[in-house]
Amino acid sequence: MMDSSAAENNTAVEDSGENPLVRRLTLTLNVQEIDKAVDVHLRRIASTVKMPGFRRGKAPLHLIRRDYGSEAREEALTESLGKAWQEAISGHDAAVVWSMREVESPGPEQRQFVVTFEVFPEFELADIAQISVARPVVEISAEDVDKRIQDMQMDQGDYHVVDRGAEWGDFVTVSYCSKMPDGFPPPDNASGTDREIILGERDAWRAFDAEIIGMESGDSKTFDFTYQEDCPFEAMAGKTVQFQLAVSEVGIWKKAEVNEEFAKMNGVADGDLNELRVVIEEDLKGKAQELAEKQLYKQVLDSLLAAHHFPVPEKLVENKARQHLEYARENMARIARRLGWKKYDPYMDFKRSSDMFTEKARRNIRLNLIFDKINELGDFRVSAENSSVAAEMLEQQFVDWVLAKAKIVDKPCSYDDLLEQASGPLGP
Numbered sequence: 001m002m003d004s005s006a007a008e009n010n011t012a013v014e015d016s017g018e019n020p021l022v023r024r025l026t027l028t029l030n031v032q033e034i035d036k037a038v039d040v041h042l043r044r045i046a047s048t049v050k051m052p053g054f055r056r057g058k059a060p061l062h063l064i065r066r067d068y069g070s071e072a073r074e075e076a077l078t079e080s081l082g083k084a085w086q087e088a089i090s091g092h093d094a095a096v097v098w099s100m101r102e103v104e105s106p107g108p109e110q111r112q113f114v115v116t117f118e119v120f121p122e123f124e125l126a127d128i129a130q131i132s133v134a135r136p137v138v139e140i141s142a143e144d145v146d147k148r149i150q151d152m153q154m155d156q157g158d159y160h161v162v163d164r165g166a167e168w169g170d171f172v173t174v175s176y177c178s179k180m181p182d183g184f185p186p187p188d189n190a191s192g193t194d195r196e197i198i199l200g201e202r203d204a205w206r207a208f209d210a211e212i213i214g215m216e217s218g219d220s221k222t223f224d225f226t227y228q229e230d231c232p233f234e235a236m237a238g239k240t241v242q243f244q245l246a247v248s249e250v251g252i253w254k255k256a257e258v259n260e261e262f263a264k265m266n267g268v269a270d271g272d273l274n275e276l277r278v279v280i281e282e283d284l285k286g287k288a289q290e291l292a293e294k295q296l297y298k299q300v301l302d303s304l305l306a307a308h309h310f311p312v313p314e315k316l317v318e319n320k321a322r323q324h325l326e327y328a329r330e331n332m333a334r335i336a337r338r339l340g341w342k343k344y345d346p347y348m349d350f351k352r353s354s355d356m357f358t359e360k361a362r363r364n365i366r367l368n369l370i371f372d373k374i375n376e377l378g379d380f381r382v383s384a385e386n387s388s389v390a391a392e393m394l395e396q397q398f399v400d401w402v403l404a405k406a407k408i409v410d411k412p413c414s415y416d417d418l419l420e421q422a423s424g425p426l427g428p
Helices: 031-046 061-088 142-155 203-210 260-265 273-307 314-339 351-375 387-405 415-422
Strands: 022-030 094-103 110-119 132-137 158-161 171-179 191-198 220-226 240-254 407-412
Touching: 022 031, 022 061, 022 094, 031 061, 031 110, 061 110, 094 314, 110 314, 132 273, 142 273, 142 415, 203 220, 260 273, 273 351, 273 387, 273 415, 314 351, 351 387
Parallel strands: 132 407
Antiparallel strands: 022 110, 094 110, 158 240, 171 191, 171 240, 220 240
């Protein structure tokens, strides 16, 4: 039964007609009962408060009402609304409240509030046995070993200064300053001293790097550069800036030679190059296995999402997306402070990324609702003091449960394909 101190009655929960998950209800509170709750709060305050001229807990009630009446009424109303709300949603799987607004009441003895909220969707768990999951199967080839050796040659090479014009792929040390359009404040990267860049490494700056091609140590020039429309810093998109640039050094990265010493540096004591290839092959097999397991994990999540179609509470998505966005902004702000980017604005930088965080939030919520259904069907238990670790362990149990029931189809792929697949998101 409804607590009379909370509410006199509640109208039925109604569909909003705007969204399949949005509901509305009206809470009707009894003014006399609220007044009684106010008196209770005032007496509680009076028992502890100390006022000038009176001992603690001895101040007259009329003075307490004068100084603390608004606070007590607010607390009483909040408490009454909370009780009425909890009673009203009994039997309804409420997800998040959109709004709670007071409306005109039928009489002075009542106060009415209309609550708009979303409920969690109702859906049935799909037949897991009908879900198909692709399991990557990789065979490490001689070409994979060759590519890994080439990477190691680059990693273990040496830098050499060259006396010639700069070419694509060269390491060039430059100093520069830029002249911004009239009335436009310069960004943090408007100037730099002895900055090392690799020509052609950054697609967004390829036109900038092209201006340096052919320049030698000691050369300088002035040129215009137009920022791309989709550059990360929205304030600079499409802006043309004049740069003054000087080259102080041109260098190349000389790859390490593949010889006996190279093999020894990479863990083969006797310098045998054939043994080095065996070691590299085994290492690649281990990495391929790890990547394949992560990709299989992702395949399970994607397959679960594809097999279930239901709406999710949009306000919940909005709130979760905002949390993701704020976390990313705070993280980038910390990095910017550490790097000394005094004028860096993470809010501007992430403005265009809001859709990405919204989709991430929607994916997370949908997966969690599916996991809740799975959790009802099995004995899933974890023991970990850290809540994040416990959540990861529990999710792994859900994935293993799906793998035990789903159709698993082996899908041959190359090591490079697996690396490309792994460059995307691996989880929710």
